[in-house]
Amino acid sequence: MEYKASEITAKYLRSRKIPSTACSGCGLGMNHKVVVQAIGELGIEVADVVWGTSIGCAGRQTFATWKGDGFAGTHGRVYAIARGLRIALPPEKKIILTVGDGDAFGIGLMHLIHAARSNADMTVIVNDNLGYQSTGGQYGWTTPQGSHTDSSPYGMFEHNLMSDGMDVMHILKGAGATFLARHVAMDGARAVETVKKAIENKGFSLVHMPYPCPTNFGSRELGSRNQVNIYKWIEKQAAPLGQEKEDTVWATGIWHDASNSRPEFSEFVHETLEKIRRTGSI
């Protein structure tokens, strides 16, 4: 089903939280719209979703915008809370998390790996503003090499999860994630289609979504808060998978789709416990 932006807002989001307090020109709203649009097009209702958020710009600006049930996790711990909820909630209830890059790929990486390992049914949207922007603009674990930030005035030179051929997606794939994808905020309808697939996977899905932060990242790296500059800068360094160029930082599209190929965490736990009750063994 096709939705206009105003219809999405009215149906799924709390009007008192819109517009958010994000800086003018922040790309986070584009990512949020992609996810809510995907939910709408799948015909999912407000009551069908529990929405979790984390710390930082990504969590702060999306917290409590969802009209239905939601929760906020401490930094990096939202995946552990979601795994607990997965056990407690009916299997048809969707769990969607919006988190930042520092939360997912920094302090929370171990919890994230265990959510992937167990194939817990949840959809994690990593809104990546290319560093720690809510604390003023320090580099993080997916900040592109050479970028100038508050803590890398000569350019980001520390090896991270997106340098020297490394990609955080490989770590998550190795951990057992059953759906992995990446889109930049400007991917629009392409990103909506991907997020729909992520939500439909009965298992652990993650969509990595770099977006423009004009206030901190843009002003340090490009010398101005001009929103168009940072939007173009990100767009220039993104390319669909298979069409990467030498300077491509973000290869976009579906990285790994093994949807519904492994037992889902909560179903597996409940089935195993039931068997133990019946037979006294696993």
Ligand code: SF4
């Ligand atoms: S600091 Fe950057 S990422 Fe955070 S709300 Fe402002 S523009 Fe968006």
